[in-house]
Amino acid sequence: xxxxxxxxPPGAGKGTQSEKLIDxxxxxxxxxxxxxxxxxxxxxxxxxxxxxxxDKGELVPDKVTIGMLKSEVTKHPEAKGFIFxxxxxTTAQAEALDEFLKSMGSEIAMMLxxxxxxxxxxxxxxxxxxxxxxTDDADPEVINKRIAVYQRETAPVxxxxxxxxxxxxxxxxxxxDEISQRLYRAIDx
Ligand code: AP5
Ligand code: MG
Numbered sequence: 001x002x003x004x005x006x007x008x009p010p011g012a013g014k015g016t017q018s019e020k021l022i023d024x025x026x027x028x029x030x031x032x033x034x035x036x037x038x039x040x041x042x043x044x045x046x047x048x049x050x051x052x053x054x055d056k057g058e059l060v061p062d063k064v065t066i067g068m069l070k071s072e073v074t075k076h077p078e079a080k081g082f083i084f085x086x087x088x089x090t091t092a093q094a095e096a097l098d099e100f101l102k103s104m105g106s107e108i109a110m111m112l113x114x115x116x117x118x119x120x121x122x123x124x125x126x127x128x129x130x131x132x133x134x135t136d137d138a139d140p141e142v143i144n145k146r147i148a149v150y151q152r153e154t155a156p157v158x159x160x161x162x163x164x165x166x167x168x169x170x171x172x173x174x175x176x177d178e179i180s181q182r183l184y185r186a187i188d189x
Contacts, residue, residue, distance in 0.1 A: 001079070001080060001081040001082075001106045001109075002025060002027060002080065002081035002109055002187075003081050003082050003084070003101060003106060003107065003108050003109055004021070004027070004081070004082070004083050004084065004108070004109060004110055004111075004112060004187070005084045005087075005088065005108055005110070005111040005112070005161065006018055006021070006083050006084065006085050006112050006114070007111050007112065007113040007114065007157070007158065008113055008114035008115070008116065008172060009116065009118075009121055009147055009150045009151075009154075010121060010125060010143065010146040010147060010150060011116070011120075011121040011122070011124040011125040011128070012114040012115075012116045012121065012172050013114050013116070013124075013172050013176070013179060014031070014085045014086060014114065015031060015033075015034070015085060016176055017114065017176075017179060017180060017183055018031065018083045018085045020176075020180045020183070021083055021180075021183060021187075022083060024184065025080075025081065025187070026080050026081075027079070027080060027081045027082055027083050028076045028079045028080075028081070028082050028083070029082075029083045029085060030069065030072050030073070030082055030083065030084055030085065030087065031085040031086050031087075032060075032065055032068070032069060032085075032086045032087040032089075033054075033085075033086045034085075035068060035072060036050040036051075036054060036060065036068075037134075040054075046064070046068065049064060050064070054135070054136055055135050055136060055142070056142065056145065057136055057142040057143070057144075057145030057146040057149060058145070058149060059089055059090065059149060059153060059154075062090055062092045062093055062096075065087065065089075065093060066092075066093055066096045066097075069084075069087055069093075069097070070100055073100070073104075081109075084097070084108075088157055089153065089154045089157065090153055090154065090157065091156060091157055091160050093157075094157050094160045094161070095160075108161070108164075108166060109166070110161075110166045110167075110168055110186075110187070111157075111158065111161035111166050111167050111168065112168050112170055112183055112186055112187070113158055113167065113168065113169045113170065114170055114172030114179070115169055115170065115171055115172050115173075116172040116173055117173070118147060120173060121147065122140075122143060122147075125137050125143050126140070126143070168186045170182045170183055170186055
């Protein structure tokens with residue numbers, strides 16, 4: 001299996017680049033943010049809970065997120081591998097993912113971390129707010145909060161994969177295709 005953690009701050013291009021990677025490597029894309037938003041649209045209990053955190057730019061509690069992620073993985077027994085987009089976002093989630101994959105006889109191959117300056121992130125999210133309908137894009141204060149939460153709670157997850165020699169930083173600026181090419185090179189070498 002080829003299991004990749006696609007990592008980066010809000011607006012780094014995780015969703016955009018995931019689409020390219022799943023085509024090229026025949027992987028299943030699991031975005032915890034997308035799954036939460038589908039639950040919000042479906043008005044499920046999980047959706048209601050998730051919305052109360054997402055609208056403020058805070059993380060949904062680990063227990064809920066980890067349980068949901070595991071259940072999504074088990075829906076794809078034939079998968080050649082997964083792109084984890086927006087997960088893990090805490091060290092506890094990274095540990096749970098390792099343990100879970102190990103129980104399936106698998107593991108994370110690498111973390112690809114998209115590096116984008118904060119000003120560029122804010123510019124992209126502000127632009128996306130015009131069309132996305134995402135409540136967490138609409139308010140610049142919530143965008144700032146998401147970036148702050150990333151710095152405080154999520155950035156340390158990179159160290160977790162660094163210590164396993166699985167961390168690969170990738171320049172996340174330039175055109176979408178330029179960035180894809182960098183990701184392909186990082187995966188293939
Ligand atoms: P999530 O949905 O994961 O949002 P995010 O991390 O804030 O990131 P985005 O989806 O906004 O950005 P992206 O990196 O995917 O970039 P994209 O490709 O869209 O999480 C949302 C919330 O859910 C969290 O705040 C939290 O509450 C909750 N949550 C999710 N996972 C969780 C977890 N594991 N634990 C706890 N809570 C969790 O690109 C952004 C924009 O830029 C787009 O408009 C795109 O078109 C544009 N763009 C992309 N590439 C380029 C480029 N090269 N040049 C110019 N523009 C570009
Ligand atoms: Mg995304």
